[in-house]
Amino acid sequence: MKVTFTAIATLMVLGVTSAAHADIKLGASLSASGGAAFLGDPEAKTLEMLVDEVNAAGGIDGEKIELVLYDDGGDPNKARTFATRLVEDDEVVAIIGGSTTGTTMSILAVAESEGIPFISLAGAIQIIDPVRDFVFKTPHTDRMACEKIFTDMQKNGITRIGLISGTDGFGASMEAQCKDVAGSHEIEILAQETYAPQDADMTPQLTKIKSTDGVQAILNPGFGQGPAIVTRNYAQLGIDLPLYQSHGVASDGFIELAGADAAEGVRLPGTALLIADTLADGDPQKEVVTAYKTAYEAKYGEDVSTFGGYAHDAFRLMADAIARAGSDNPSDIRDALEATDGLVGTTGTYTFRADDHLGLDLSAFRMLEIRDGGWVSID
Amino acid sequence: MDAFMQFIYSGLTVGAVYALVALGFTIIYNASDVVNFAQGEFVMLGGMITVFAFDAGLPLPLAAVIAIAITAGIGVALNKLAIEPARGAPVVSLIIITIGASILIRGASQIVFDKQLHRLPAFSGDDPIHVFGATLLPQSLWVIGGAFAIFIALWLFFTRTLLGKAVLATANNRLAAQLVGINTGFVMTLSFALSAAIGALAGVLVTPITLVSYDVGVGLALKGFAAAMLGGMGNPKGALVGGLLLGLFEALTAGYISSQYKEAVAFIVILAVLFVMPQGLFGAKKTERV
Numbered sequence: 001m002k003v004t005f006t007a008i009a010t011l012m013v014l015g016v017t018s019a020a021h022a023d024i025k026l027g028a029s030l031s032a033s034g035g036a037a038f039l040g041d042p043e044a045k046t047l048e049m050l051v052d053e054v055n056a057a058g059g060i061d062g063e064k065i066e067l068v069l070y071d072d073g074g075d076p077n078k079a080r081t082f083a084t085r086l087v088e089d090d091e092v093v094a095i096i097g098g099s100t101t102g103t104t105m106s107i108l109a110v111a112e113s114e115g116i117p118f119i120s121l122a123g124a125i126q127i128i129d130p131v132r133d134f135v136f137k138t139p140h141t142d143r144m145a146c147e148k149i150f151t152d153m154q155k156n157g158i159t160r161i162g163l164i165s166g167t168d169g170f171g172a173s174m175e176a177q178c179k180d181v182a183g184s185h186e187i188e189i190l191a192q193e194t195y196a197p198q199d200a201d202m203t204p205q206l207t208k209i210k211s212t213d214g215v216q217a218i219l220n221p222g223f224g225q226g227p228a229i230v231t232r233n234y235a236q237l238g239i240d241l242p243l244y245q246s247h248g249v250a251s252d253g254f255i256e257l258a259g260a261d262a263a264e265g266v267r268l269p270g271t272a273l274l275i276a277d278t279l280a281d282g283d284p285q286k287e288v289v290t291a292y293k294t295a296y297e298a299k300y301g302e303d304v305s306t307f308g309g310y311a312h313d314a315f316r317l318m319a320d321a322i323a324r325a326g327s328d329n330p331s332d333i334r335d336a337l338e339a340t341d342g343l344v345g346t347t348g349t350y351t352f353r354a355d356d357h358l359g360l361d362l363s364a365f366r367m368l369e370i371r372d373g374g375w376v377s378i379d
Numbered sequence: 380m381d382a383f384m385q386f387i388y389s390g391l392t393v394g395a396v397y398a399l400v401a402l403g404f405t406i407i408y409n410a411s412d413v414v415n416f417a418q419g420e421f422v423m424l425g426g427m428i429t430v431f432a433f434d435a436g437l438p439l440p441l442a443a444v445i446a447i448a449i450t451a452g453i454g455v456a457l458n459k460l461a462i463e464p465a466r467g468a469p470v471v472s473l474i475i476i477t478i479g480a481s482i483l484i485r486g487a488s489q490i491v492f493d494k495q496l497h498r499l500p501a502f503s504g505d506d507p508i509h510v511f512g513a514t515l516l517p518q519s520l521w522v523i524g525g526a527f528a529i530f531i532a533l534w535l536f537f538t539r540t541l542l543g544k545a546v547l548a549t550a551n552n553r554l555a556a557q558l559v560g561i562n563t564g565f566v567m568t569l570s571f572a573l574s575a576a577i578g579a580l581a582g583v584l585v586t587p588i589t590l591v592s593y594d595v596g597v598g599l600a601l602k603g604f605a606a607a608m609l610g611g612m613g614n615p616k617g618a619l620v621g622g623l624l625l626g627l628f629e630a631l632t633a634g635y636i637s638s639q640y641k642e643a644v645a646f647i648v649i650l651a652v653l654f655v656m657p658q659g660l661f662g663a664k665k666t667e668r669v
Binding site: 033035037038041193194195196197198199200201203204205207208211224225228229232235236237238253256257259261262302 | 382385386388389392393396486489493494495496497498505507514516585588589590592594595598599630631633634637638639642
């Protein structure tokens, strides 16, 4: 005990003395512009806000954090260049980033070969399966979203569904995962339709699904304007089957785009961030999500999104690991990161293990329903 | 039957959106043979500026008028700052300039506005109208009506007014047009202002249906361009019919074959038409002296 204390004290002294020369350098490559800007933009804003916050409070163990942030525009080639630059020129000790699965795969290769701990903000299961030594991620996988939705369907006695998905990366990936896990939840997909990301009207597809015998509910994996238009067309056609959306549109903006009347009764798996105001007082995530939501909305004047929450969690995980590692040696940070136990974030409570670098389970998702223009938890 | 009518309504709604964008291509093309690839950005600007002005508390009609005026101004600026200095350059170079302009406008909009999706309230509410067993939103009627109104206005402009004929003459032979006393510089400026204004008006009309964000322009311009090619570039009638046909192909394919193939089928039909009629359905045959 005494030895540890002395060690920490020594490290702190070292930290204070060296703080003037070398801060903790944290690297990030995000898609703050381009097609994935709706992901990268809130992520970049969140990181900048949190770094300022931590530095204003004195940094980690007295050391300030210096954020080196690049905008890869959603381009995997640029992401790779920036990752290399972060490691070789900027000499960062850890990387957060990869707003999309494509950019993540580029950064991941660099991080893994250079031995720099990396927390990804993208959804695909391939990022952490197989487990790579230096790669972690904060968002749930698409597969978990499908499982959460199917579990809710089973609870409501729904076994035969229609699927309408976007042909963009998110929609196509989630559609494939949902089809993959449907069987194990005894869900039968009777009708399957798609739409292009910028289509203006989905009534033909919905009319077809509606007239398919036996369909009990409709699931719409997608993000962007597609799900909002599907939801409005749903109301236009007067379809009275339950409509399930994905976590891709879990934001207040979705209700606004679809219109509160049309969105009434829509169900989707979301995070605690969406229901920050109505969370029970004893809820373990209450404090974290309320603090983040209040700070973000005060600073930027726009609603928090689930995606910004991913960056929030990644930063907290990294800061926590750096503090526990007590050094800015990348492999010490990695070891501390893997030992993370019960860190409460906005997305869920993270516990990493050697064979689990996602650290979330299905309980992190909350099944939400839109009622009177707001979110209600129906778990 | 009900399903068929639903497919038709969907096709007409989407087709009218394409037609509105296609109509915007007409004037600049007629004045200069240039296909303006920044046309989609004009549509986006119309929607975005209206949304922001409306959110700032202005009444919707005033917000729309402001958006149309600003976008027309940007159209004039595009002509003055980028197209006019390159006078004498081949048409292909001018087209490439418009592509550059579209990238610039898109980049500037994500800084000036934001990167989020926005919508406007529908002009006449969201209660669907039931006709022949299928449903149609009132906003669809606004879009279809807007497409027809702009078509008639353009048709009158090109066939009944001296100014419209001056635009056509400028495209035909700029030197000859100057010799008969047409101010070709003014005609070019006017054509960019009108095209931008039509694009912006289209943006105002379609935003309640399609939603708007800084990057919707490219997709809209591509579909509008396809519609204009199908109908015959430069002909308002072609733009209207081409747009509606493209929308109907897509909706009927999605309804009766598969939504996976709807765009492929629509484009195969366009290719087939252009193979038989290279000028499009209503395009004028051109003979060029060599």
